[in-house]
Amino acid sequence: MEGKALALLSGGLDSTLAVKMVRDMGLEVEAVHFTTPFCQCDKCSVDTTAERLDVKVHHVFLGEEFLAVVADPPHGRGSQMNVCIDCRILMLRKAKRLAEEIGAGFFVTGEVLGQRPMSQHGSAMRLIEREAGVESLVLRPLSGKLMKETRMEDEGIVDREKLLDISGRRRLPQFELAEKLGVYDYPCPSGGCLLTDPEFAARLRDYLDNDGTPTIETILLLKAGRHFRVGSTRIVVGRNEVENNILEGLARRGGTRMEVEGHNGPVTLVVGDGEDAIRKAAALTVRYSDAPRGEPVWVVVASGDQATRIQAEAIDEGELESIRIQKKGKK
Ligand code: SF4
Numbered sequence: 308m309e310g311k312a313l314a315l316l317s318g319g320l321d322s323t324l325a326v327k328m329v330r331d332m333g334l335e336v337e338a339v340h341f342t343t344p345f346c347q348c349d350k351c352s353v354d355t356t357a358e359r360l361d362v363k364v365h366h367v368f369l370g371e372e373f374l375a376v377v378a379d380p381p382h383g384r385g386s387q388m389n390v391c392i393d394c395r396i397l398m399l400r401k402a403k404r405l406a407e408e409i410g411a412g413f414f415v416t417g418e419v420l421g422q423r424p425m426s427q428h429g430s431a432m433r434l435i436e437r438e439a440g441v442e443s444l445v446l447r448p449l450s451g452k453l454m455k456e457t458r459m460e461d462e463g464i465v466d467r468e469k470l471l472d473i474s475g476r477r478r479l480p481q482f483e484l485a486e487k488l489g490v491y492d493y494p495c496p497s498g499g500c501l502l503t504d505p506e507f508a509a510r511l512r513d514y515l516d517n518d519g520t521p522t523i524e525t526i527l528l529l530k531a532g533r534h535f536r537v538g539s540t541r542i543v544v545g546r547n548e549v550e551n552n553i554l555e556g557l558a559r560r561g562g563t564r565m566e567v568e569g570h571n572g573p574v575t576l577v578v579g580d581g582e583d584a585i586r587k588a589a590a591l592t593v594r595y596s597d598a599p600r601g602e603p604v605w606v607v608v609a610s611g612d613q614a615t616r617i618q619a620e621a622i623d624e625g626e627l628e629s630i631r632i633q634k635k636g637k638k
Pocket of ligand 1: 426500501503
C-alpha cells in the first residue's frame with residue numbers, strides 16, 4: 308500500500324487536528340476539501356488552514372450529483388434534511404478517485420466516534436466505508452484507538468500507539484489537543500451545513516414536496532429571503548439589500564418581480580402564478596416596506612419585459628403566518 312494519505316479537510320477543528328497528527332507522524336499528506344451547494348464555509352479559510360499545515364489542498368464541488376442524493380437519500384435523513392451517510396459515501400467515493408490520481412493509498416478524517424448521531428457511530432462508519440469501496444482504509448486519528456485496526460496499522464504505516472481515544476460530543480479533548488499541538492486557528496467550526504438548519508430545512512422540504520429535485524439555482528433562491536407558499540406558488544421576500552439583489556437577478560431568469568412604488572422596501576420574487584398568490588405577494592411586499600399602514604399603495608409587478616401596477620395594503624399578520632413556510636412542528 309502507498310504510504311501517502313489523502314485527508315478530508317473541512318477546515319473545522321477536528322479535521323485540522325487529524326491532519327496535524329498524521330503530519331506529525333511523518334507521513335505524506337494531501338488534502339481534499341469538499342463543498343456542496345449547502346456549505347457555508349469559506350474556501351479561503353480552508354486554504355489558510357492547509358497552508359499552515361503545509362499540505363496541498365484539492366477543492367471538489369459536489370453539485371447536481373449531491374442534489375439528487377438530497378432529493379432521494381438511500382440511507383435516509385438526520386434530524387433535519389441532512390443526508391450525512393450518503394454525503395460521506397459520495398465524498399469518500401470521490402476521494403477514492405482522487406487518491407488514485409495522486410498516488411495516495413489511504414484516507415484520513417477528523418471523525419470522532421459518537422460525535423454525530425447519524426454518521427459517526429461504528430456501524431454507520433463501516434457501512435460508509437463499504438459502500439464507498441474504502442473498507443479498512445480510513446484512518447480516524449482522533450478515535451483510532453477505540454476502533455478496529457485499519458490496514459495502515461496492520462501494514463506498519465501507522466503506529467496505533469500514536470492514535471487517540473476521543474469519543475462523544477464533548478469538545479474539551481479536542482480543545483486540549485489543539486493547545487498541545489499548537490493548532491490555534493480553526494475558522495470554520497462545525498455546523499457549516501445548511502441541511503442541518505431547521506429554517507432552511509423547512510424550505511427545502513417544502514420545495515421537495517411541491518416541486519421535485521432542486522437545481523443549484525433553486526438552492527440560491529431557498530437561501531435568500533422570507534419564504535411563503537400560496538397553493539403551488541412560492542413567494543420570496545428579500546430581507547436586505549444583498550438578498551434583494553439576488554432575487555432581482557433570479558427574477559431576470561423567470562418569475563414575477565414586485566416592489567412598492569415610492570417607498571423603501573424589499574424585492575419580492577413570485578415563482579408560479581394565480582391571482583390570489585399575486586395579490587398576497589403584493590400585500591407581503593407592502594408589509595415589509597416602509598409604506599404607511601392602513602392605506603393602499605402602488606406595487607410594481609414585472610414579468611419579463613411587461614410591467615404593471617396594482618394597489619395593495621399590508622397583509623394581515625394572521626394571514627401572513629398562515630402562508631409562511633414553517634419549521635418542522637410549527638404548523
Ligand atoms: S452535515 Fe451536511 S455536509 Fe456534513 S455530512 Fe451531513 S449532509 Fe454532509
